[in-house]
Amino acid sequence: MTVARGVATITLDREARLNALTFEIYRELAETFEQLDLHDEVRAIVITGRGRGFCSGGDQDDIIKHLLGKSTPELLAFTRATGRLIRAMRACKRPIVGAINGVAVGAGGVIACACDLRIAAANATFGFIFPQVGLCGADMGITYLLPRLVGLTHASELLFFGEKIDAARALAIGLVNRVVPDGAAAVAMAQEWAAKLAAGPAFAHAMTKQMLESEHAMSLADAIEAEAQAQALCMQHPDFAEAHEAFKAKRPRRFLGAPGDE
Numbered sequence: 001m002t003v004a005r006g007v008a009t010i011t012l013d014r015e016a017r018l019n020a021l022t023f024e025i026y027r028e029l030a031e032t033f034e035q036l037d038l039h040d041e042v043r044a045i046v047i048t049g050r051g052r053g054f055c056s057g058g059d060q061d062d063i064i065k066h067l068l069g070k071s072t073p074e075l076l077a078f079t080r081a082t083g084r085l086i087r088a089m090r091a092c093k094r095p096i097v098g099a100i101n102g103v104a105v106g107a108g109g110v111i112a113c114a115c116d117l118r119i120a121a122a123n124a125t126f127g128f129i130f131p132q133v134g135l136c137g138a139d140m141g142i143t144y145l146l147p148r149l150v151g152l153t154h155a156s157e158l159l160f161f162g163e164k165i166d167a168a169r170a171l172a173i174g175l176v177n178r179v180v181p182d183g184a185a186a187v188a189m190a191q192e193w194a195a196k197l198a199a200g201p202a203f204a205h206a207m208t209k210q211m212l213e214s215e216h217a218m219s220l221a222d223a224i225e226a227e228a229q230a231q232a233l234c235m236q237h238p239d240f241a242e243a244h245e246a247f248k249a250k251r252p253r254r255f256l257g258a259p260g261d262e
Contacts, residue, residue, distance in 0.1 A: 010047045
């Protein structure tokens with residue numbers, strides 16, 4: 001991981017294995033996202049993969065073969081550990097931009113969906129291939145995340161069939177925000193978006209992410225009340241006054257803690 005001007009960049013780095021996950025990588029990623037909230041200098045996050053793949057899911061040799069024959073408690077401990085990563089990503093107060101530079105299948109597809117924003121290379125592919133290995137489509141929170149991104153109809157098709165889709169299809173159904181020519185362009189745009197977020201009001205961005213996450217299960221009345229309270233808190237933050245002062249002075253806004261303010 002690197003940190004520059006408020007942006008932490010996480011690069012999955014098992015290029016020869018299309019950045020497949022191991023037990024240790026699951027744990028390290030979860031701990032990383034849990035710890036990033038403790039670092040005020042980190043205001044936005046980019047996650048991508050090295051080489052041709054974003055993430056090809058759990059490694060067949062380092063994970064899958066070791067799960068065969070395990071007891072139910074042992075398997076449950078593993079599935080809870082993988083879910084910990086997604087929970088950490090969604091609980092992280094920093095906006096996360098995924099640069100999907102290549103294949104994103106299985107757990108890799110779930111990680112992509114757990115990002116707040118997704119930039120895909122034109123050659124990227126997505127697939128929730130759990131049925132192809134005899135598992136249900138519900139894994140690591142994907143049946144919570146995916147219908148919120150693409151709707152129940154598209155999510156059902158993807159999770160029942162487990163077939164891969166290309167970047168153009170992903171864009172058409174709302175799975176990604178943008179499609180760019182290649183992986184390098186995806187990383188570049190993700191960095192650009194993250195830098196823009198890092199320069200913005202960090203407290204307000206954290207509140208936006210929290211509201212997007214928590215209002216899903218609320219009634220409209222409860223959501224309106226939650227937003228009223230959230231916005232009242234934001235109005236007490238120095239960034240609100242700074243935005244007004246900058247407008248009156250016709251100068252750029254300088255939000256608290258943003259890069260360049262030190």
